[in-house]
Amino acid sequence: MEFKGRAHKFGDDINTDYIISGKYKFKTLDMNELARHVMEDLDQDFYSKITPGDFLVAGRNFGCGSSREQAPLAVKHARLSAVLAKSFARIFYRNAINTGLPVVECDTDQIEPGDELVVDLAAGVIHNLTRGVAIEVKPMPSVMLQILSDGGLAAHFRKYGEFKLDQEEENAL
Amino acid sequence: MGQTIIEKILSNKSGKNVTVGDIVVATVDYVMGQDGTSPLAINAYRAMEGKKLFDPARVALVIDHSSPSPLEAVSNLHTLMRSFARETGCKLYDVGEGVCHQLMLETGRIGPGSLVVGADSHTCTYGALNAFSTGVGSTDLAAALISGKMWFKVPETIKFVCNGKLPPGVYSKDLILFLIGQVTADGATYLSAEYTGEAIRAMSIEARFTVANMAIEMGAKAGLMEADEKTFDWVKRFGGSGFEAVAADADAVYARVLEYDVSALEPQLAKPHRVDNVAPLSELAGTPIHQAVIGTCTNGRLEDLRIAAEILKGRKVSPDVRFIIAPASREIYVQAMREGLLETLVLAGGAVVTPGCGPCVGTHNGVPSDGETVISTANRNFKGRMGNRNAEIYLGSPATVMASAITGKITDPREFL
Numbered sequence: 001m002e003f004k005g006r007a008h009k010f011g012d013d014i015n016t017d018y019i020i021s022g023k024y025k026f027k028t029l030d031m032n033e034l035a036r037h038v039m040e041d042l043d044q045d046f047y048s049k050i051t052p053g054d055f056l057v058a059g060r061n062f063g064c065g066s067s068r069e070q071a072p073l074a075v076k077h078a079r080l081s082a083v084l085a086k087s088f089a090r091i092f093y094r095n096a097i098n099t100g101l102p103v104v105e106c107d108t109d110q111i112e113p114g115d116e117l118v119v120d121l122a123a124g125v126i127h128n129l130t131r132g133v134a135i136e137v138k139p140m141p142s143v144m145l146q147i148l149s150d151g152g153l154a155a156h157f158r159k160y161g162e163f164k165l166d167q168e169e170e171n172a173l
Numbered sequence: 174m175g176q177t178i179i180e181k182i183l184s185n186k187s188g189k190n191v192t193v194g195d196i197v198v199a200t201v202d203y204v205m206g207q208d209g210t211s212p213l214a215i216n217a218y219r220a221m222e223g224k225k226l227f228d229p230a231r232v233a234l235v236i237d238h239s240s241p242s243p244l245e246a247v248s249n250l251h252t253l254m255r256s257f258a259r260e261t262g263c264k265l266y267d268v269g270e271g272v273c274h275q276l277m278l279e280t281g282r283i284g285p286g287s288l289v290v291g292a293d294s295h296t297c298t299y300g301a302l303n304a305f306s307t308g309v310g311s312t313d314l315a316a317a318l319i320s321g322k323m324w325f326k327v328p329e330t331i332k333f334v335c336n337g338k339l340p341p342g343v344y345s346k347d348l349i350l351f352l353i354g355q356v357t358a359d360g361a362t363y364l365s366a367e368y369t370g371e372a373i374r375a376m377s378i379e380a381r382f383t384v385a386n387m388a389i390e391m392g393a394k395a396g397l398m399e400a401d402e403k404t405f406d407w408v409k410r411f412g413g414s415g416f417e418a419v420a421a422d423a424d425a426v427y428a429r430v431l432e433y434d435v436s437a438l439e440p441q442l443a444k445p446h447r448v449d450n451v452a453p454l455s456e457l458a459g460t461p462i463h464q465a466v467i468g469t470c471t472n473g474r475l476e477d478l479r480i481a482a483e484i485l486k487g488r489k490v491s492p493d494v495r496f497i498i499a500p501a502s503r504e505i506y507v508q509a510m511r512e513g514l515l516e517t518l519v520l521a522g523g524a525v526v527t528p529g530c531g532p533c534v535g536t537h538n539g540v541p542s543d544g545e546t547v548i549s550t551a552n553r554n555f556k557g558r559m560g561n562r563n564a565e566i567y568l569g570s571p572a573t574v575m576a577s578a579i580t581g582k583i584t585d586p587r588e589f590l
C-alpha cells in the first residue's frame with residue numbers, strides 16, 4: 001500500500017472527543033456526515049482543508065479517550081488516507097485496524113504542516129518529499145497485519161466465523 | 174517466574190501459561206455495549222454474518238449515554254438496540270436504569286478473576302473487583318458477541334503502592350487525580366495498572382471503583398486491585414458466587430513500581446482541558462464556577478451522594494450555580510430517596526436528572542454556555558466534552574464539587590467538614 005498526500009499536523013494526546021465530538025457521535029450512523037465534523041473542536045474549518053489522500057499527523061498518544069469507533073471511521077470518511085503519530089492509544093489503534101484505517105507509528109518530528117509525503121507501508125518507510133528525508137516506520141504486530149490483510153476484522157470473521165490468528169508464530173518472535 | 178494479576182487471568186482464560194508480550198485468544202465472561210457504541214457493533218455483527226450470540230445471558234446492551242433520547246435520530250438508534258436485544262435474547266437496560274458500568278457492577282456476574290469486554294473505555298472500572306475488564310471498539314465487540322472470545326496482547330504491569338492514610342476531606346478521587354498527574358495521560362499506555370497498599374485496602378469498594386474507573390485516563394488497559402472481604406461482600410450483595418481471588422505472585426515482574434505516601438495529600442483538581450493537568454486545590458481556590466455536577470460512572474454512587482448531602486445539609490447552593498445530580502443507577506436513586514439524600518440535595522437547589530451518564534458527554538442535558546466554567550465529579554474534561562468547546566471543566570471529588578457549588582467558586586471541602 002502506497003499513499004501520497006500532504007500533512008495536516010496536530011500535537012500530542014489528541015483524544016477521541018477532538019477527533020469526533022461526543023455531541024455528534026450518537027446522532028447518526030452516517031459516517032460521511034460525521035466526517036464533516038472531524039477535528040472540529042480544534043480547527044473549525046478542518047474538513048474543508050482536506051484534499052483526498054492527505055495525512056493526519058500527530059505526536060504522542062493519538063486517539064486517547066473513548067472507545068468510539070466513530071473516531072477512526074470519521075477520519076477514514078473524511079478521505080484522509082492514514083494517521084501518522086509517534087504513538088497511539090491502544091483502543092484507537094485496534095479500532096483503526098479493525099475498520100481498515102492505516103495507522104503508522106513513526107517519528108513525526110520530521111514532518112511539518114503542509115509537507116508532501118509518500119507513505120509506503122509495504123516497505124515500511126515514509127518519504128518526506130518536501131524535506132528530502134526518509135522516515136522509518138515502526139513495524140505493526142503480526143496479528144494486526146493479519147487482520148488488515150484479511151480486510152479488517154469483519155472480513156476476518158466472515159471468512160473464518162471466529163478468531164483465526166497465527167498466535168504460535170507471533171509468540172515465537 | 175511469578176505472574177501479575179493480569180497474566181494470571183489471561184492464563185486462566187486462554188488455557189496456557191502466558192507471559193508479557195504473548196498474543197492470546199481468551200474466553201470472555203461478559204460483554205457489554207452502550208448506546209453510543211452498540212449501533213455500530215450491530216452493524217459489524219451483521220457484516221460478520223453473525224447468526225447468534227455466544228451466550229445471551231452474558232451480554233448486555235445499555236441505553237445510558239443519550240437517555241432519554243433528545244432527538245429522533247437517537248431514538249431510532251435506541252430502537253435498533255431494542256430490536257437487536259429482542260432478536261438475540263440478550264439483556265437490554267433501557268432509559269432510567271443507569272450508567273452501564275454501575276449496572277455491570279450490580280449484575281453479580283462480574284467478580285474476582287472475570288474477564289469482561291465492553292464497548293466503552295471506562296470498562297476498566299471492574300478492575301476494582303479483581304476482574305480484568307477493558308474497553309474495546311464496536312467491531313471487536315461484535316467479534317466477542319459472536320465468539321465469546323477476544324484477542325489480547327499480554328501487557329506489562331505498572332504497580333502503584335499507596336501507603337499511609339488519606340486525611341479527612343481527601344478521597345479516592347483526589348488520589349487517582351494525583352496519580353494521573355504524576356504519570357500523565359499516556360504514562361500507562363499498553364500497560365495494566367495494579368493499585369495496592371494500605372490506602373487502597375482501607376477504601377470502601379465504591380471508593381475503589383473511582384480509582385479503577387480512571388485507569389484509562391493514564392492510558393492503561395486495566396486498573397486492577399486485589400480481592401478482599403469487601404470485594405466478595407459486594408459481589409454477594411448482587412447474588413454473585415463462585416469467584417476466586419486472583420493475587421499477583423510475590424516474584425511477579427513489573428515494568429515500574431511507584432510508591433507514594435498519601436497521608437499529606439490535599440484535595441486535587443484536573444484543570445481544563447486535560448485530565449493529567451492536575452493541581453492541588455489550594456492553587457485554584459476562588460475560581461468562579463457556573464455549574465456543578467455530581468454523578469457519572471466515576472462518582473455517582475450512594476457513597477458520593479451521602480458525602481454531597483452531608484456537606485449540603487442546612488445550606489444552599491449559590492444562586493449563581495446550576496447544580497445537577499445524576500445517580501449512577503436506579504438502585505442508587507431509590508436508596509438515595511429512601512435515605513432522604515435527594516431531598517437534601519434538591520431543596521438546596523439541585524436538579525436530579527435520569528440515572529445514566531447525565532451531562533458527562535454533552536449529548537442530552539446540562540450543556541454549559543460559552544465562557545462558562547463547570548466543576549464535575551466526572552472523569553474527562555476535554556475541550557467540548559460536555560457539548561460546548563467554549564466552556565471549561567474542572568474535575569474533583571464530590572466533596573470539592575459540593576463545597577464549590579455552595580460558594581460559587583472553587584472551595585476546599587475541608588471548610589465545610
Ligand code: SF4
Nearest residue numbers: 272469470530533534
Ligand atoms: S458517565 Fe461519562 S464516562 Fe461514564 S460511561 Fe457515561 S459518558 Fe462515559
